[in-house]
Amino acid sequence: MGKEKVRFKKIKIYPEKCSGCLSCQLACSFTHTKSFNLARSRIIINFIGDIERKISFTEDCIRCGTCVRYCNYGALEAVKEVTEGAVQ
Amino acid sequence: MKYHGYAGQILYIDLTGESIRKEPLDLDLIKNFIGGMGINSKLAFDLIKPGTDPLSPENVICYGAGPFVGTLIPGFSRSGIISKSPLTGLLGESQTGVSIGPMLKYAGYDHVVITGRAEKPVYIAIDDDNVTIKDATRIWGKEIGESTNEIRDELGDFWVSCIGPAGERLVRFANIIENKNGMIGRVGLGAVMGSKNLKAIAVRGTKGITVFQRGKFLKLVKELRGKVAASPLVDMWRNEGKIIEPYEGAYMKRGVYVTKNFSKGIPEGVDEYFTQKEYAERIWKNYYACVSCPAGDKGVLSIKGGKYDGLTFKVSNPWGTPITFNQAGIRNWDDGVKCVNMTNRFGIDAFTTAIMIGFANEIYQKGIISKEDTGGLKLNWSAEAAFKLIEQITRREGIGDILAEGIKIASQKIGKGAEKYAVHVKGLEPTMDLRPEHFIENFGQLVDPRGAHHARGYSITYIPRKGKSARSYAPSIGVPEDRIDVIAPESEADTNNWSKSRLLKWVNDYNSMSFSCGMCMRIQIAPQYSLDIIKDLFYATTGIEMNSSDLLRAGERIWNIQRLFNVREGASRKDDMPPYRMLNDPLVVGDKKFPPLKEADINELLDEYYDESGWDKDTGKPTMKTLDNLNLENEGELVLNR
Numbered sequence: 203m204g205k206e207k208v209r210f211k212k213i214k215i216y217p218e219k220c221s222g223c224l225s226c227q228l229a230c231s232f233t234h235t236k237s238f239n240l241a242r243s244r245i246i247i248n249f250i251g252d253i254e255r256k257i258s259f260t261e262d263c264i265r266c267g268t269c270v271r272y273c274n275y276g277a278l279e280a281v282k283e284v285t286e287g288a289v290q
Numbered sequence: 291m292k293y294h295g296y297a298g299q300i301l302y303i304d305l306t307g308e309s310i311r312k313e314p315l316d317l318d319l320i321k322n323f324i325g326g327m328g329i330n331s332k333l334a335f336d337l338i339k340p341g342t343d344p345l346s347p348e349n350v351i352c353y354g355a356g357p358f359v360g361t362l363i364p365g366f367s368r369s370g371i372i373s374k375s376p377l378t379g380l381l382g383e384s385q386t387g388v389s390i391g392p393m394l395k396y397a398g399y400d401h402v403v404i405t406g407r408a409e410k411p412v413y414i415a416i417d418d419d420n421v422t423i424k425d426a427t428r429i430w431g432k433e434i435g436e437s438t439n440e441i442r443d444e445l446g447d448f449w450v451s452c453i454g455p456a457g458e459r460l461v462r463f464a465n466i467i468e469n470k471n472g473m474i475g476r477v478g479l480g481a482v483m484g485s486k487n488l489k490a491i492a493v494r495g496t497k498g499i500t501v502f503q504r505g506k507f508l509k510l511v512k513e514l515r516g517k518v519a520a521s522p523l524v525d526m527w528r529n530e531g532k533i534i535e536p537y538e539g540a541y542m543k544r545g546v547y548v549t550k551n552f553s554k555g556i557p558e559g560v561d562e563y564f565t566q567k568e569y570a571e572r573i574w575k576n577y578y579a580c581v582s583c584p585a586g587d588k589g590v591l592s593i594k595g596g597k598y599d600g601l602t603f604k605v606s607n608p609w610g611t612p613i614t615f616n617q618a619g620i621r622n623w624d625d626g627v628k629c630v631n632m633t634n635r636f637g638i639d640a641f642t643t644a645i646m647i648g649f650a651n652e653i654y655q656k657g658i659i660s661k662e663d664t665g666g667l668k669l670n671w672s673a674e675a676a677f678k679l680i681e682q683i684t685r686r687e688g689i690g691d692i693l694a695e696g697i698k699i700a701s702q703k704i705g706k707g708a709e710k711y712a713v714h715v716k717g718l719e720p721t722m723d724l725r726p727e728h729f730i731e732n733f734g735q736l737v738d739p740r741g742a743h744h745a746r747g748y749s750i751t752y753i754p755r756k757g758k759s760a761r762s763y764a765p766s767i768g769v770p771e772d773r774i775d776v777i778a779p780e781s782e783a784d785t786n787n788w789s790k791s792r793l794l795k796w797v798n799d800y801n802s803m804s805f806s807c808g809m810c811m812r813i814q815i816a817p818q819y820s821l822d823i824i825k826d827l828f829y830a831t832t833g834i835e836m837n838s839s840d841l842l843r844a845g846e847r848i849w850n851i852q853r854l855f856n857v858r859e860g861a862s863r864k865d866d867m868p869p870y871r872m873l874n875d876p877l878v879v880g881d882k883k884f885p886p887l888k889e890a891d892i893n894e895l896l897d898e899y900y901d902e903s904g905w906d907k908d909t910g911k912p913t914m915k916t917l918d919n920l921n922l923e924n925e926g927e928l929v930l931n932r
Contacts, residue, residue, distance in 0.1 A: 221578050223584070228361070237499055237500045238498055238499045241495070242496070242498065250388075250469050
């Protein structure tokens, strides 16, 4: 049986809950580029050193939901709307 | 060589000649000293000549980030700096979790070594392979936040490690502050940067860090993230200062955290003055976290109401640091928070500043200094006096110029018996008193190479523990079975009568290794790890084979080379003794009175610690046999046979 691949149409953000730990950025870049690299993450957290928390996504984000799984603070929520076919 | 976990290069920058070179990170250096603090220690030992004036161009600044930093391993984002400390004249080492370490690694460097002195104020910009030395004249004199912002305005989204006005004026306890609120604190490394006319290092890296076994690595990370997140301590540390009463309050009641320059206890501290209720309602706003940390125990403070209404900023220890200012006589959140805000903006160590103000107040009250010495400023333990002294220390104005020298030099300069009120070990003030009780962390302050700080002694014993706790904890950090039977024999399983000083040796070795990987010692993080877990992570991350015993031995080597650095500067057993006050004055904590420490008791603890460490009991120096076993015979020859 192949593993079901789920894509999320939308990721809801709750910036006030973001801790700035950047785990989402690290997990995103590791998943998509095989290395930990904030510059190549498709989710971007602008929080280092500042009070205001900003969360944004680059155009090539495919809403795979990795960032959501690595958020320990409830700042990201996946809204499941599209399920693609089973893949190996 | 293909590196995983490591970036693979050391960047050398000489400010005098404006020369820049890069060298590959040597595999033997990794195997012997791990990375981060460990490799920094070796670099400092090799590059800083004995007797160097810490504020001269000959001193060397070593930045370093360990192999786990910048990855997803929870709680491993700490990286730091080593130089010769202008406060202690010994090894100056400090780390922060809000560091620029991850970005340094993404840019391609595990370490940055800075030598010389620029002719005029400069900052270093590292943009992947491009390293440039830039003019900093226009930001010289500016506070931390403003300096960081101006550098970012010029360069873009860089991470910044910089000094404030205190570092520029060579205050011997000036901090280097990373990303506006990560404190490279305690040992005055901000003054070393100031002495080099170096305002900041700014870095942006886009190269990334790979790991050796991706699947195994992620499996371990997921398990560890789950363990950290499941700890009930996470919520207590993260939200609304829920930890204040069980932690700070307990220490105050026991007399471990004291007040007014260590003159007495403050058992009522969190019940009357620094209450959790007021903190949650008026002071705390939100949490934030270090890179890759699921604990998120740092805080955004934002005062509601009162004279500082709206004052908002980030603090690494959001409740502990304001409370520290009770050492300066401050007994309310608002003024404590205001003091922290000032020290953070000016780039000066909050803890040491609180003690210096407490010291100044006490010697004023005792008549050792007078209004003439303070330029008319009345030192009556008030917040107004504290604010004024923070400004004067930062600007080296008036009495502040003497206090800026740090507790040891300032007390000697003042004389007239002021030394008796100077509470320090090796020139650094302790965070914890030892008179009410001994445990690993507070005893560890005596033998820590950087002076009296508790962090390298972090283990299980902050509260009194029975022998069985030590027996179950010791294997997790690699203490051999035969040593466990000596440290905490089975017969003492149900008593507190076991050797904290002997266990400390193993704690120091384990911590030296794990901190060199980047570990945070906070209680939500460190207990989730063990020597075996770190061994598995180390291989999955780096692909370099090191078994548990190799890793622990590397930790021992790191601790010993730090000790050797100090021995080379003249330090010996006498420098491991507690402060005069703790040996001579009793400590009153509410209705309890603890007698001064007995020298004989401390000597017994030190004897045991040296014996366990393979150090000479008379001198406190590592023996040649110990150094031979650690492959430090060349370093030993250089120091012991001088």
